[in-house]
Amino acid sequence: MIIKANETAAIIVDVQEKLMPAMYNEAIVERNVNRLVSGLQLLEVPMIVTQQYTKGIGMTIPSVIETFGEGFNYMEKTSFGIYGEAPIKEAVDGLGKKNIIVCGTETHVCVLQTCIQLKEAGFQPIMVVDACGSRHEEDRLFGIERAKQEGVIVTTYEALLFELMGGATCPVFRQISKIVK
Template identity: 45%
Template sequence: MRIDKKDSLALVIDFQEKLIPAIDKNEILLQNTEILMKGLDILEVPLIITQQYTKGLGMTVESLQNVFGNSFQYFDKTTFSCYDDEIILENIKNYGKKNIIICGIEAHICVQQTVIDCMAAGYQVIVVEDCISSRKENDKKLAMHRMTQEGAIAATYESILFELTRDSRSEKFKEISKLIK
């Protein structure tokens, strides 16, 4: 099934200051996620950014906050699944989209639980494999396996951005191409 930008929103889960240093391949993860977020912004796909217990784990890392400048905003949560948080759930529902594009950490905890809950609620979920991670590589690998077994669609940031762009004649194509290069 094709993923269309008019039917999509994105969840950016818990890229926080105190978590990132412990995450496997965190530099590549942040580079990929920054490109993904910039591309989704260019394509006007709405983003919901979450933080797990901000008081203890800190803010979203600065490089990702900078994608939005002064318009950066987030939802604080204590639940592992974003779908279990009433305010985040209300925001997801208010967008009225059928596709949820997900990136974040940790893959085997908050990302996996969110994916499973969103799918159980009837959403088509796309997990951006090169924009998720965990502290341990094997945790990410097994989480990715479980999420796809549950029916989530696996994608890379490049594949999802070009699928949402759809046509090289699109006015957004040049901007997306610049991000990828």
């Protein structure tokens, strides 16, 4: 299946101030989430940002807020998977997209449970593994493995952006090519 931009939305899960410093691959995740968000904005893919218990874990990290710009907003959650929160479930359902890109933290908890819930709800989740972080490498790897077992598509941000463009004739090809360099 080719993933097409007009059939796709994204969820940026819990890339928060007090959580990110604990990620073993923090710098890579931060860089790749920002690159993914930048590319998705150019492709006009709708995105939802979630924050887990903002009062305790803090806001989305400043670089991601900056990448979103003035349009940044988030949806609060306390459930690990996003479908445990009625407003987020309604927002995702309301997008009318069949493919849902998922990235963020932690790979083996909130990202994985979100992917499983989306799959159960009839969506095709797509985990962007180089934009997902966990405190421990082993947890990240097993989160990715479990996602595969559940029928989640796993890919990298660069592969996904090029797939969403479809070819060099895409109007934003040059801009996205600069993002991934």
